[in-house]
Amino acid sequence: MAGGRTGRRGAGQLESEVLAALWAAPTPLTPAQVQAAVDAGLAYNTVHTILIRLQDKGQVLRVVHEGRSAYSPATDAAGVAAERMRAALDAGTDRAAILARFVTELDPEDEAALRAALRKGRRS
Amino acid sequence: MTVAVWLPFFASAGLALLAGPVAARISPRTGVWLFALTGLACAVATTWGLLLLTLALVDDIPGTYLEESLPIADPPSIAAAGALLIVLVRLVEVVVRRRNLLAVVRPALAGSDGELVVISDRRPVAFAAPGRPGRIVVTDSMLAALTAAQRRVVLAHERAHLAGRHSTALTVARLAAAANPLLIPVERAVGYLCEREADEQAARAVGDRVLVAEALTAAALLTRSSARAARAVLPVPAFHRLGVVDRVAALTGNHRRGVPPAWLGAVGAATVAAAATAGYATGALVGLVVQVGMR
Numbered sequence: 001m002a003g004g005r006t007g008r009r010g011a012g013q014l015e016s017e018v019l020a021a022l023w024a025a026p027t028p029l030t031p032a033q034v035q036a037a038v039d040a041g042l043a044y045n046t047v048h049t050i051l052i053r054l055q056d057k058g059q060v061l062r063v064v065h066e067g068r069s070a071y072s073p074a075t076d077a078a079g080v081a082a083e084r085m086r087a088a089l090d091a092g093t094d095r096a097a098i099l100a101r102f103v104t105e106l107d108p109e110d111e112a113a114l115r116a117a118l119r120k121g122r123r124s
Numbered sequence: 125m126t127v128a129v130w131l132p133f134f135a136s137a138g139l140a141l142l143a144g145p146v147a148a149r150i151s152p153r154t155g156v157w158l159f160a161l162t163g164l165a166c167a168v169a170t171t172w173g174l175l176l177l178t179l180a181l182v183d184d185i186p187g188t189y190l191e192e193s194l195p196i197a198d199p200p201s202i203a204a205a206g207a208l209l210i211v212l213v214r215l216v217e218v219v220v221r222r223r224n225l226l227a228v229v230r231p232a233l234a235g236s237d238g239e240l241v242v243i244s245d246r247r248p249v250a251f252a253a254p255g256r257p258g259r260i261v262v263t264d265s266m267l268a269a270l271t272a273a274q275r276r277v278v279l280a281h282e283r284a285h286l287a288g289r290h291s292t293a294l295t296v297a298r299l300a301a302a303a304n305p306l307l308i309p310v311e312r313a314v315g316y317l318c319e320r321e322a323d324e325q326a327a328r329a330v331g332d333r334v335l336v337a338e339a340l341t342a343a344a345l346l347t348r349s350s351a352r353a354a355r356a357v358l359p360v361p362a363f364h365r366l367g368v369v370d371r372v373a374a375l376t377g378n379h380r381r382g383v384p385p386a387w388l389g390a391v392g393a394a395t396v397a398a399a400a401t402a403g404y405a406t407g408a409l410v411g412l413v414v415q416v417g418m419r
Contacts, residue, residue: 013279016240016260020275023242024267037272057237075244113369114341117376118334 011050014042018050019059019073028063028070132169135398136306139166142391147313148370149383152321153288156314160293160300162395163310167300169402171211176405177204214302222295226255233259240279242267248346250278258286269346270339277326277339284325290318316370323371337375344368 009017021037022029029037035047051071054060060071139162147155180201233241233253241253241261248266253259260282267275285291297314301307323340327333 012239013283015238016279017272017276019238019240019242020262020267020279021272023264024270024272024275026268039272039276054238059236059238073242110367110369111345114344114372117369117372118337118341120376 011053014038014046014050015054018047019054022060022071022073028065028072030065030068030070034071130173131401132166132173132398133304133306135394135401136166136170136304138394139163139391140306140309142387142394143309143313146383146387146391147316150317150388152317152324155317156288156290156293156321158391159310159314159317160296162391163297163300163307163314165395166310166398167303167307169398170304170306171208172402173405174204174208174211176409177201178208179409181205211303215299218295218298218302229253229261230255233261239283248343250282250343252282252285252291254286254289254291258291260286266343266346270342273330273332273335274339274342276330277336278343280326280329281322281336281339283329284322285318288318288321288325290322294318316367319371320374323375327375333375333377337372340368340372340375 017038018034021034025033025037031044031048031051034051035042035044038047051060055062055071059074061074063070063072065072143159147159150158177200181198230253233255236259239257239260241259243261243263245263246265247263248269250260250262250266253261260279262278262282266278270278293314294311297307297311301311323336326339327336330336
């Protein structure tokens with residue numbers, strides 16, 4: 001199913017997914033590992049092309065990890081942006097109105113309700 | 125004219141009462157703009173009403189005939205003038221805050237050539253930064269805590285915020301609530317419906333509603349534990365009815381569907397009443413001025 005949907009994802013979306021996978025990983029990833037981490041249904045060549053494009057943009061670095069060619073996210077490039085963004089996150093409590101957040105803070109009761117709703121969802 | 129000026133305030137209160145129950149049942153895509161625009165209409169009507177009441181003070185200017193023609197007493201007009209001033213300050217505050225925040229966010233994102241910007245921060249955060257083009261900002265701690273499938277949900281969710289211009293809808297709703305605090309529940313409804321719509325789009329993109337619910341839960345619990353770790357003693361908003369729990373329930377099918385037509389009729393009636401009475405009051409004032417001018 002995941003493989004079948006791949007064709008409908010644009011190049012930009014796949015770039016985001018590959019970049020996200022590299023950031024999530026504790027060590028540099030080889031193209032084969034990226035392929036496994038993002039979506040096993042993705043063609044190896046596609047993964048390779050995306051990695052090269054991200055490298056051209058300066059978003060990922062090619063490194064040698066355990067004797068093999070691998071990729072890691074370019075953390076330096078994000079440094080300046082991160083510094084400013086952290087300031088933005090600290091700036092105020094009404095940021096949520098401008099920057100729609102994925103989730104907001106939870107109550108303890110919410111936590112229990114969430115787990116219950118999820119159990120129900122998995123059963124059905 | 126007096127009644128016409130006050131009616132939009134009653135209409136706003138009515139809309140505020142309906143906002144929560146309707147938001148819990150309506151199709152999110154429709155609901156976002158329904159509430160953003162009806163909220164805007166009510167806010168414009170109440171602000172216009174305050175302006176008209178304030179203008180009635182003009183009758184005190186010596187030599188005008190308005191004094192005898194306008195039956196409005198001075199105290200309400202003076203109160204309206206004060207309220208109008210507060211409204212203006214609040215509106216400016218919203219605009220300035222948005223500009224200040226975007227002034228920080230936009231340059232921070234400008235150097236990045238891609239849809240996704242990852243920042244290294246221990247706070248698990250994901251958000252959509254509006255712009256041309258908009259960007260998805262996620263912290264590395266958020267990415268590291270999610271599975272590949274869950275990461276795809278987060279990306280699809282934030283992408284939907286950008287594509288749906290949710291930031292615009294939220295700003296409209298926020299301005300409406302600033303102009304008329306009666307509309308704060310409407311602003312909350314718009315916020316909730318933006319999230320619901322982004323959840324639905326994400327579910328369509330990954331083809332799995334329960335996966336979206338799981339990603340939401342994982343991210344929500346992560347946010348919670350990180351807040352605990354950081355000992356962030358944030359006051360929990362008391363008004364908490366429509367939140368992550370409702371979104372998860374909606375995705376997992378444990379959800380009330382369909383809005384009773386009567387409720388939608390009431391939302392429409394409140395908006396029309398607000399807009400029409402504001403229009404009527406304006407017409408009445410213009411008519412009065414013309415009448416006075418012809419004497």
